[in-house]
Amino acid sequence: MQQPKVSVCVVTYNQENYIAECLQSIADQKTSFNYEVIVSDDCSTDNTPEIIKLFSEKYGFIKPVLRSKNVGAGANYFESHRLALGEYVCHCDGDDTFLPDKLQTQADFLDRNPEYSMSVHAAAVIGSGDIIGDSPALPEIASVTDLLKLGTYFIHSSVMYRRSCRHDYPLGFEAVDFYVHLHTAFKGPVHLNKSVLAGYRVHAGGVSSNPIYRDRIEKFYDAAYDLALENGISAALVRTAQIKRHLTFAFSRYFSGDVEGYKKRIKLNADEFQYASLLHKVLYWTRSMPVLMWCIKIARQIKNRKF
Structure with missing residues (x-):
């Protein structure tokens, strides 16, 4: 096989119900170039x-990495991307899918626009009519500051980045995708294609929905904000974005039933207070008796109720 132009890194764990559909969607890509698929x-x-083995036997460009020891989601991600040989590298979670023209569309864009570090796109939520990443309010060209203000407004499985823009993370390094995207964007802007080029699956088995990983994920996000400060981004901008993210974490904890975790996350110290929204401040002042949060939860349940 010739040197691949694109590497697709698929990370998976206990996804027997989805991995075949995922791999078939990648194998069915229509491209004018060679690509490899690293399935970790x-x-x-x-x-x-076993399903991965069957696909690797059928398609020579699918390269299985079958671990004999569980290394965790973070290490599995970083180690699989470290193996990529392509000029451009895509990520795909083992329960997501690609539309047939995804790789060609993104590679063509990066070929035409060498100043960009990443290409991302909109994705359809599988089993619903929802689409992530097509809002008119989202910028088609985003900088580091845009990512800080908006957070990750695209799914991880939509990302194609230049391997030359990727940082060399040491063995054992762990982070959330927001950290990696932010770090990559220091080497060039991010382009958002608002066309749907992938399917995104939402289910309870995802890592981000697992309360076991919640503390670690929140710490990894804080590390991303520290990274921005270290690279000279305005402290006011970074801290405002960080405190806004803390509010999101607090909501997530409360809605999942972790009231004590909510009270802990909603806290504001003297330095943080100046960057917090009025809502955050009110919730902080009433944290010992979160009546307002109870009202918000009830309103949310009524809004989402299907009649």
């Missing part, structure tokens, strides 16, 4: 490894 399984205990 984190020692699944279901039939995921």
Whole structure:
């Protein structure tokens, strides 16, 4: 096989119900170039490894990495991307899918626009009519400051980045995708294609929805904001974005039933107070008896109720 122009890194763990559809969607890509697919399984205990083996036997460009020991989602991600050989590198979670022209569309854009570090796109939420990343309010060209203000407004499986723009993370390094995207964007802007080029699956088995990982994920986000400060981004901008993210974490904890975690996350110290919204301040003042949060939760349930 010739040197691949694009590497697709698929990370998976116990996704026997989805991995075949994921890999088939990648194998069915219509491209004018060679591409490789690195499928990194984190020692699944279901039939995921067997399904990956079948696909690697059928398609020579699918390269399985079948771990004999569980290394965790973060290490599995970084180690799989470290193996990529392509000029451009895509990420795909093992339960998401690609539309047939995804790779060609993004590679063509990066070929035409060498100043960009990343290409991302809109994605349809599988099993619903929702689309992520197509809002008119979202910028088609985004800088580091845009990412700080907006957070990750695109799904991880939509990302194609230049391998030359990727930082060399040490073995054992862990972070959330927001950190990596932010770090990459220091080397060039991010382009958002608002066309749907992938399917995104939402379910309870995702890492971000697992309360076991919640503390670590929140710490990784704080590390991303520290990274921005270290690279000279305005402290006011960074801290405002960080405190806004803390409010989001607080809401998530409360809605999942972790009231004590909510009270802890909603707190504001003297330095943080100046960057917090009025809502955040009110919730902080009433944290010992979160009646307002109870009202917000009830209103949210009524809004989402299907009649």
